[in-house]
Amino acid sequence: MYDCVIIGAGPAGMSAAVYLNNANKKIIVLEKDTPGGKILKAKKINNYLGLDNIEPSDIAYNMYSQLMNNKIKINIEKVLNISKDDSKIIITTDKNSYITKYVILACGKIEKSLNLDKEDELIGNGISYCAECDGNLYKDKVVSVIGNNNESIKDAIYLSSISKEVIYINYSNEEVKFDHDNIKVINNLKVSELICENNILKGVKLSNEVVIEVDGLFILTGSTPNSKIIENLNINLDNGYIVVDNNMKTNIDNIYAVGDIIKKQLYQIVTAASEGAIAAVNIAKLIN
Numbered sequence: 018m019y020d021c022v023i024i025g026a027g028p029a030g031m032s033a034a035v036y037l038n039n040a041n042k043k044i045i046v047l048e049k050d051t052p053g054g055k056i057l058k059a060k061k062i063n064n065y066l067g068l069d070n071i072e073p074s075d076i077a078y079n080m081y082s083q084l085m086n087n088k089i090k091i092n093i094e095k096v097l098n099i100s101k102d103d104s105k106i107i108i109t110t111d112k113n114s115y116i117t118k119y120v121i122l123a124c125g126k127i128e129k130s131l132n133l134d135k136e137d138e139l140i141g142n143g144i145s146y147c148a149e150c151d152g153n154l155y156k157d158k159v160v161s162v163i164g165n166n167n168e169s170i171k172d173a174i175y176l177s178s179i180s181k182e183v184i185y186i187n188y189s190n191e192e193v194k195f196d197h198d199n200i201k202v203i204n205n206l207k208v209s210e211l212i213c214e215n216n217i218l219k220g221v222k223l224s225n226e227v228v229i230e231v232d233g234l235f236i237l238t239g240s241t242p243n244s245k246i247i248e249n250l251n252i253n254l255d256n257g258y259i260v261v262d263n264n265m266k267t268n269i270d271n272i273y274a275v276g277d278i279i280k281k282q283l284y285q286i287v288t289a290a291s292e293g294a295i296a297a298v299n300i301a302k303l304i305n
């Protein structure tokens with residue numbers, strides 16, 4: 018039996034693994050894809066203290082190497098289901114099953130896309146899903162925000178303090194107004210096409226065929242946490258995001274959650290790594 022199985026090898030899961038391994042616990046990390054998680058999607062990361070001017074892929078590789086150097090086991094397997102009784106938790110993957118005392122859910126979230134042609138290729142070259150992550154790439158430039166909720170309105174205001182101009186394309190049914198001279202609102206129109214040159218975004222075509230030139234497009238219409246695998250566990254969710262306490266524990270004993278999959282204020286590497294550490298230290302103390 019494992020002391021703890023960690024699901025997801027993004028910064029949250031890998032941070033938890035380092036702390037639990039340091040506490041001499043028997044652990045394994047299960048990752049369905051590539052260790053590094055969302056870091057690998059970023060064009061540049063310049064807000065993680067101590068890692069200035071390093072390629073995102075190098076940051077991900079350094080994290081992964083730290084696990085390898087410490088002989089922490091990572092299996093590339095997709096977790097399909099988790100079940101629990103009073104004495105153990107059973108994790109079923111596409112290849113194996115694992116029995117463990119504790120589990121840390123660190124599976125992240127998926128940003129909602131507009132499913133436009135070239136949207137994926139342009140991530141980091143004009144397309145972004147996160148104002149705090151990429152806002153400073155567009156200092157004194159013109160950006161557009163596609164939004165449909167209060168969070169996107171707050172993000173548009175945040176971006177207006179960095180960029181020259183923000184064009185808010187309102188995807189909600191309610192009228193939106195800003196008190197900021199450099200925020201312009203477009204109501205009742207959708208983006209129908211991304212205009213790019215040499216794989217760099219140059220503008221967007223609206224549903225009335227008008228093209229507006231922008232340097233960046235922030236698609237802020239929400240995201241979906243990867244919480245499908247816990248459907249049967251009666252874990253408290255808020256809009257799909259896992260609700261945790263200060264120790265990163267869910268409402269279900271022995272099940273913890275960290276990183277982008279939880280309900281929180283700031284979805285960043287720094288918070289993900291911190292939450293992984295908090296969950297791990299708490300679990301290590303309970304096992305002792």
Ligand SMILES: Cc1cc2nc3c(=O)[nH]c(=O)nc-3n(C[C@H](O)[C@H](O)[C@H](O)COP(=O)(O)OP(=O)(O)OC[C@H]3O[C@@H](n4cnc5c(N)ncnc54)[C@H](O)[C@@H]3O)c2cc1C
Binds near residue numbers: 140146147150277278
């Ligand atoms: C384009 C982009 C740019 C960003 N830029 C920055 C930035 O500059 N600075 C910053 O601080 N943050 C940035 N972020 C946010 C940051 O990357 C995330 O907040 C952080 O990676 C969250 O870490 P996590 O470990 O919780 O989730 P993730 O990094 O998403 O990792 C989750 C892992 O779980 C795995 N997984 C999911 N489901 C399963 C399953 N069923 N079985 C096994 N494995 C599973 C996934 O494959 C993934 O590897 C950016 C995000 C994006 C999308």
